[in-house]
Amino acid sequence: MSEEDWLRQDRLPHIFCAGCGNGTVINCTLSAVEQIGWKRQETVFVSGIGCSSRAPGYISTDSLHTTHGRALAFATGIKLANPQLNIVVFTGDGDLAAIGGNHFIHACRRNIDLTVVCLNNMIYGMTGGQGSPTTPMGGLSTTTPYGSGEPAFDLCGLATAAGANYVARWTSYHVRELTRAILTGLENPGFSFIESLVQCPTNYGRRNRFKQVADQIEYFKSHTILVEKAARMREKGEMIPPEMILAGEFVRRNRPALGVRP
C-alpha cells in the first residue's frame, strides 16, 4: 500500500485553499501510518471542527468528524470501548486550544493512548481569519485588526505539563522530521501530541507580511530552533529571541497510560 491508498479518491478534490499547509501534514501522517503498518480496518481518524478537522473525511478508514473542540472526548470513548482500534486525532489551534482546551489537558492527564496531530495555522481559517489562542502577539486577524494583544498558548508546554507521554513540534517545512515525529507518536503508548505549524496563505499569511505561500514556509525554515540548541543557549545565558519557534521533541516518557491495547 502507499499513502494514496489511504485516501477516499471519490471525495477529491479537497476543500483546502491553494497553498494551504494541511495537505503536507496529512501526507506526513499517512506516511507514518503506512510505515508503522497499521491496517485500515483497525484505524480510526477523529476530528473536531475547522479546516484541519476536514482531513478524516478524505481518509478511507472509519472516521468521526465531531463537534467543535470535542474530538478528544469522542476519541476517548472510542478507544476505551475498543482498545484494539488505533486512533489518530486531527485538530487545529482553535479546536484544540480554545473551545477544546479542557478536553486537551484532561486527555493529556489521562495519558490516553491516542496520537494527536495539531495543525496550528495560528488563525481560524474556516470562518475567515479570526484570531486564535496561538495568534502571536501583534498578529493581524479580522478580530485583532490592531494586532493581537494577548500572549499565545505554548501547546507543547501545555501538553508536557499536563502529562502527555510524547510531545513534539515541527512545521510544514520539516516534512521528514514531522513524519518521524508522528511515527514516534504512533509507536509510543499513551497520549502523543505532535504540533505542526502550517501556513495559511488565505487568512494568516496575507495579513501578516507573507505575501507568497513560500514566504511563510521560508519563515518556518529560518525561525525554528531545535530544543537541544535552545537548551544549550539557555545554559550559556544567551537570549532566545521571542519570535523563534522551538522545534523537536519536548518529552518522551512512560507515565501510566489509559486505553493501551492489552
Place this chain on the structure above:
Amino acid sequence: MTRTEFMQGNTACAEGALAAGCRFFGGYPITPSTEIAEHMALRLPKMGGVFIQMEDEIASIAAVIGASWTGAMAMTATSGPGFSLMMENIGYAVMTETPCVIVNVQRGGPSTGQPTLSAQGDMLQCRFGSHGDYSVIALSPASVQEMFDLTVEAFNLAERFRSPVFLMADEIIGHMRERVIIPDHVPSNQRKPYEPGSLPFRAGEDLVPGFPAFGKGYGVHVTGLTHDERGYPCATSPKLHEDLVKRLVGKVEGARGSITSCDILNPDAEVVFVSYGAPSRTVQQVLHDHPDDNIGHLRLKMVWPFAEMVLARFTNAEAFIVPEQNLGQIAREIERHTDKDVVTVPKLGGDLHTPGELYAIVENLK
C-alpha cells in the same frame, strides 16, 4: 433467577442499563443523578464494561457517542445544568444516528436552582433543546420498578431507532426506595447491522439505516454536517438537507402510534388526569381515595414523541387535568391536540401536589 430487591430509583436505573446490555458509561457527578454513575462505577468493571468519569458533561456525552460507534451500548446520566451542556452533542447524536441513552434526573431550575429537589422543568428542553429540527424519544418513570423497566426500554428503542433516547426521571423517583422485581432476562433489541454493499446512511422502509460499526472494515465516514447516503458531507444541497432532516424526524414521529406506552384508567370518564413521572403517584392516590368511574387517568410512560391519538381513547372526556412539576410544559402539548378543556396544574419548588389539591380541581369541574 428473577429476584426481588428493595432499592433506590437511581440504582434501579443502573441495574436496568446493565440488564439491557449497557457496557459503557461516561458521566460527570451531579445531584440528584450521581448514584447512577456511582453504581455503574462499581458494577461495570466486573462485567467487562467501561466506566469513565469525564471532565464535564459535554465530554461525557461525546465519549458515549464515540463508544457507541464501536458497537457498544452506552449511556450517561445527569441533571439540569449538565443536560444543558450536553445539548450540542445530543444534536450530533441525532444527526449521526448514534444509539445512546441519556438519563436526566430532573431538579429545580433554571440555572443551579434546587439541586436536591424534584422538578420536571426539562421536558421541552429534552424535545427541542438542541438546534435545528429533529425528534426524540423520551420515557418518564413513575416508580422505582419503572426506573429499571423503562431504562431497559430506552436502550431497546435507542438501538431500534438509532437515536438518542431520554429517560426523563425526577429527583423524587430517582431517590425513592421501593421494591423492584428484577427478571432473569430482559427483552433485548440490538441495532440492525449494516449490510455490506448498501450505503452507510441508506435507510429502508423503517427509515433506519443498518449500523456500520467502527473496526469492521466498512471505512464509514460519520459527520454532523448534512451528508448523503455515503455519509459524505454535502451541506449546500437544499433537497438533500430537507430529505435527511425529514427522514430523521419521520423515523421517530412515524412510529409514535405503535411505540407509545401509557396506562389508561377509566376511559369513559369525563374528567381525565394526564400525568407522567412523580405527579402520577399523587393522581393514583386521588383515585385510590375517591374511586369514581368518572375520573380517568392517562399516565404517559413515553412522553416524546407525543402520541396525540391516545387522548381520543377518552371518548367522553370534557376536561384534561395536567399536574406537572413545571409551569405546564406537556399541558401545552395536550392543548395543541384537543378542543377539550385543559387544566394546567403547575407545581414548582420541589414538593408534589397533594391529593387534596388535585381532588379539589375535580370537585370544581363537577
